[in-house]
Amino acid sequence: MRRAFLIIVTCSFPMLDGWCQSDPPTPATGEPYVYTKWESFTTESTHGGLINDHIFYLEADGDSLWIGTEGGLVLYADGTWESWTEEDGLPWNVVMGIAKDPKTGDLWLALFGEGIARFSGGHFQHFTQMNSGLLNDVSYGIDVQGDYVWVASTAGISRYNQVTGEWAVFNEKHAPMEEVWTYNVSAHEDKVYFAVWGGGILEWDVATETWTDYVDPDREMEIDLYRDDGLIHVITTSASYVDNVLWAATYFGLSRYDGRDWRGYMDHDSGLPSNFINFALGRSGTSCYSATDKGLGVLADFTTDTWVTYARDSEDAATWTAHVIVEGQEVKTVPTDLDLPNHFVLSVVILGDDVWIGTGHGLARGIGKGYYEGLR
Amino acid sequence: MKGCAVVFAVTAVASLCTLGTTVHAQVDTVKSDTASYGRTPWEYRPYNRFEKAYKEFFLDVLEYHGYGRHIPEPEHVETVKIGFVGPIIGSVSESLGGPEDIVLRVNQRQIRWDGYQASHLAPLGIKMLQGARLAVEQANARGGYRGRIPYQLVIRNDNGNWRSSGREVITLAYQDSVWAILGTVDGANSHIAIRAALKAEIVVMNTADTDPTFVETAIPWVFRNITDDRQMCYLLADFAFKKLRLQRVAALRAVNRYGRMSIDEFRDAATRLGNPFMVELEYQEGDTDFRPQLERIKSLDVDGVITYGNSRESALLLKQMRDMGMNQWFLGSDRMVTQEFRDIVGASHGNVAAGFPYDPTSTDPRYLRFAKEFRAKYGEDPETYAAHAYDGINMLIEAIERAGLNRALIRDELAAMKEYLGVTGPQEFDPVFSDRSPAVLAILRDGRFEFYSREEALSDKMDFGSPRTP
Known part of the structure; x- marks a missing residue:
C-alpha cells in the first residue's frame, strides 16, 4: 500500500538541512522534521576511539555522550573519545545500561552478567548478587530516582539506597509480577517504570510506594485481540515516560498510554518499520523514537499519526532513507547521508536537538539543525 | 502410527542398524492447519466464538536483521x-x-x-x-x-x-x-x-x-x-472431551511455573469446548500428601482429574486418589511417563493417559x-x-x-x-522454529505405557472404557 503513494524526492544532499526544500508541503497537516544530515562513527572510522561497534546503550550527559558497548564503556565529549575496559578496572566489558546520577555525578552501569558498577572519581565499585542485594548478575537496565538506584535484572528488581546502603528487592513475592524477568527501567520524579519480559509494564508510584501493572488485556501470546485495548503484548523491552504519557516498547509493536486511553502501533498499521522494538524513547507526549531491528521509527506527531522512519532500503544501499508516513500511508521519501552498514538499532537518545542512535555495528548522530516538534 | 498398543520397552534390533546417522532429509509433511499458529484447531483458538483477533502473531518466519x-x-x-x-x-x-x-x-x-x-x-x-x-x-x-x-x-x-x-x-x-x-x-x-x-x-x-x-x-x-505442551494439551483435550466425553474435570497441579504454564492450553481447550474445570487446585513442589485437595475434588463428583507436575508428585497423587476410591480418569503430562511413576503407582493405577512428545517405541x-x-x-x-x-x-x-x-x-x-x-x-518446524510434529498419547495399561497416535487414540475402534471404570 505504501508504494502507491510513493513520491521520490530528487533533491541533492547539500540541500538536506531539515526538510527538503524542493518538496511541496502537505497543506492539511504540515511536515515533520526529518534528520537528513548525519555523522557516523565506527571503530574503524574513529581509529579505535569507539572501542566497539556493538552499541547497547546511550546516555546523555550535558553535551557529552556515554556509550555502553559490547566491549567497554565509552565517553564522547567535545569530539574526543575516552574509553574504559576491564584493563582499566571496569568489572565487565559488556555494558547494557547507563544512568547518570544528577545529584552525585556518579555513573551507574548495568553489566550484562556481572551485576552493576558505580563509576565515581575515576574508580569502579562493583556490586554483584554475592556482595549486595542484587537479585541477579544479569543486569539489563539501571536508573536513578532520588537517592535510589533501580536495577532491572533477569530475576527481578533491586533497589539500592545510596544514603543508607540498604537494598530492597521486588519479585513475584513483593510486586504484581507474573514473571520476574525485568528488561529495562526508566525512573522519573514521580514514577518508575519497568519493562518486565512476560509481565508487561510495572509502574512504581514514588509517593505511595505502590505498584500498578499493565498487561495485555486479552492475555494471549499469539494474538492482539483489539488494537487499542491496552498494552499490545507482555513481552516488553523498555518503557519511557514523558509529559505524563507512557511509551511501552515490545517485540510486537509500540503502545502509548496517556493515563486514560491506549494506542497501539504495529508495522502494518503505522510507520513503525518493525514490530521488533529493542528500545523506545519518548521525546514528548506526542513523539516517540523506536529503535527496531529494521531501523529507527519516529512517531513525529501523535495527533496526525505522522511518522518518519529511517532505514536502509536494501542490503547494498549506500545510505539510509527517511520515509514519511501518515496514517499508515507513505507520502514521501527523503534521502539522508546516514551510511552505517546495518540498521539494527539498539539504542537512541536525544542530545539537544540532535538524535543519537546505537546499532549492532556503529553509532550515528542525526544533526538537528532547525529542529522543530510536531508538524510545520 | 507406529503400531497399535505397542509396549514401552524398546527392543534392540542390531541387524537394522545399518543406516547412516541422523540426516537432514525430506520427510512426509503431516497435514496441518497452516493458517493458525501452533496448529491450533479453530475450536481451540482464543476468542474464536466472539471476535477475530486484530493481529495474529507468529505466522511469519522470524528473521535476524543484525550485522x-x-x-x-x-x-x-x-x-x-x-x-x-x-x-x-x-x-x-x-x-x-x-x-x-x-x-x-x-x-x-x-x-x-x-x-x-x-x-x-x-x-x-x-x-x-x-x-x-x-x-x-x-x-x-x-x-x-x-x-x-x-x-x-x-x-x-x-x-x-x-x-x-x-x-x-x-x-x-x-x-x-x-x-x-x-x-x-x-x-x-x-x-x-x-x-x-x-x-x-x-x-x-x-x-x-x-x-x-x-x-x-x-x-x-x-x-x-x-x-511442546500446546500440541500435547490439544491431543489430551481431544481425548478427554471427544473420545472419553468427560464433562467434569478437575485440575490439581504443581504451583511452580511448569504446572502453571504447561496446563494452560488444556484449560483453555476445556473452557472453549464448554467444559471448564470444576476446580483448579495446586500443590507445592515436594508435597507428599494430596488428600485435602483430593477430598474437595471428590466432593465435586468429577469424571476426570488432570495434573501437571513432576513424575513423583503425579504418582503419589494418583496413588492416593485410588486409595480414596476415586476411579476417575487420571490425565497428565509427559513428565509422568517414567519408570518412577510406574513403580510408585503399582498395579492399581486405573485409567491413566498423558501426552508425550514422540514415540519411544x-x-x-x-x-x-x-x-x-x-x-x-x-x-x-x-x-x-x-x-x-x-x-x-x-x-x-x-x-x-x-x-x-x-x-x-x-x-x-x-x-x-x-x-x-x-x-x-x-x-x-513452524515460523518460530518450534517442532510441531504431532504429539502421541501414552496410556498406562497393566503397568506399562502404550503409545498411540492421534488417529489411533480417537478412533472409534479403540475402546478405553467408560469414564470411571478402570
Missing part, C-alpha cells in the same frame, strides 16, 4: 565449541529458589524423602547431557568439523541459585566462545537463557522445555526440537541404532531427554558444517531447516 553475518571466521581454532546448559548438578529447585525452601514445603507428617535437597531436574539434565555427548563423540569419530577440527562440548550447570542460566549463557558466549548452545530444561531458566542469547546473538537449541510460551517471544535465535532404524549405541555407551536405555538432545546436537552440527564458524550464519542454516528427520522421528 552478525559480516563477522569473519576466526583464522584458527583448536576445537569447535558447542555450549551445553542444563541442570546436571543436584543442588536446588529451579522454580522455588533454594533447598531450605523445599524442605519447609514438604509435609512433615509424611515420611520425608530427600529427593529435592538435590535438584529434581538433575536426572533429566544428565540424560540430556548423555545424548549430547554421544552426538558430539560420533561427530568427532566422523572427523569433526569439516573433517579436520574436533567438536568440543562446553558444559555448564544451570541450577545454581538465583537463575544462573542467563549468566551461564553469557559466559559461554563471551568467554568460552562457543558457536551455539543447547539447553535447558526448566521453563524459567530457559526463558532467562534465551533473553541473554538474544543480546549476545547466539543460537540456543532447546530440546527439553515444553512450555508453549518459550518460543512465543519473537526471538530469532531460538530453536526447539521437541513437541519406534522401530525406525535410526532410533534403534541410536538406542543400541546409547546402551553400549551408558548401559541403559535412552529416554526423551537424551533422544531429543542427541537430535538437537546433530542439528547444530549440521548447521555449523554448512554455515562455517559464524553465529548468524549458523542461525540462518537452522532457520532453513523446515524439516528434520531425527531419532525422535520427523520434526516439522
